[in-house]
Amino acid sequence: EKAGYKHFMLKEINEQPRAIRDTTLGRVSLDTGKVFLEAMQLTDDDLRNASQITIAACGTSWHAGLAGKFMIERLARLPVEVDYASEYRYRDPIADPRAIGLLITQSGETADTLAAQAELIAKGSKTLAICNVVGAAITRKAQGTLTTNAGPEIGVASTKAFTAQLTALFVLALHLAQVRGTISDEESLHLVTELSKLPGKLASLLNINSPDAPGSSEGVAAPTRLSQNAGHNKNVSFRPEAQSDLSGLTQNVSSRPERSGVEGPPHFATDRRSTTRQPLSAQCEELARLFHTSDDFLFLGRGIHYPIALEGALKLKEISYIHAEGYPAGEMKHGPNALIDESLPVVCIATKDPNDPSSVLKYEKTLSNIQEVTARSGRVIAIAIEGDTEISQLVEQTIYIPQAPELLLPILEVVPLQLLAYHIAVRRGCDVDQPRNLAKSVTVE
């Protein structure tokens, strides 16, 4: 049932290449860059004339919504507000018939999210759902549903459903942009091509030969020598990702192939100095060994990476019971810097898309924030882009992920955070798939 994995969570983390592929497949054309969404009761005119999008969701799905705001506002130039579904109806929200409500939910049965949908409908808004369960309650009242094809998620901590939600939000943002005329054909084609490369990049990051194969870095008896270099400057890297994508699969938007086309050798993190090749999972296991006794963790990110910092903190909290907070990197100096000392691990998402000036600027600001943490003896674990040697000079630990456009980076950068939480929880002897006090589907308000 767990396909040889020790826990459902680990199996589901490793299923992400397939989940992303299946959420993309049939919805994009690699020839034209056009997005095709399933039939819905919302017309293109409804989308064109929309005044705003109101996202309501809970927990991990809310984090996906926060990232979706960046995608939709940037590509479709449409204002987006994101609410906790559990709060939405208690603030007499302003919604109108031109506003579109977007409910994001893995189960489609979360009571708070259903209540937010009812409030939106009562105010005259039309609603769309992003949901992983076909026919779930939320989809029955929605004017359209974008199904995340992540497959059943058994582990209580959401992993593959989250990255599938991010994928669905990206596809929706592209569709809105195309309908509203805010994106060029060339940019559309570029982004769709990049989206199609994600399953291969994820497989490479997870050290899986094919998204269809259950194989993972687990069980790979790779030497795990994350050597400590006077406490600092660890250089680890990935070989360039497999040049694999969905080509040939998405050309014909209606056919579903048997295989993904993701091929190529497994890819490992590499310690350049020792030439020890290290899979991501082994690297996270080593970080877990170093940090599993910490009482607190901080996760920092800027822009679209901030919701991923929140998600990294939530994963750690719920399965390892370690207190963790996600914070916008730039807010540290407004208070939380006071928390930093030599015992505090600070996970900083410091990725960048070198082709995107706003992303580079954000990265540079994040570097300054990291320096503020290291100056106060905080122990920084950075998530960075493959080949970034600047960052590894600054911090104690670096985990590299493959390059991608800014709006797609969250799908890659959350993976090491999931594995870090997983390995810390395992080390602490926690019940990873069934954390205390939590249920998979929360059907009470």
Ligand code: F6R
């Ligand atoms: C965290 C987690 C929860 C859910 C939340 C919403 O790992 O799984 O935070 O994301 O309860 O659930 P859905 O998406 O089913 O509405």
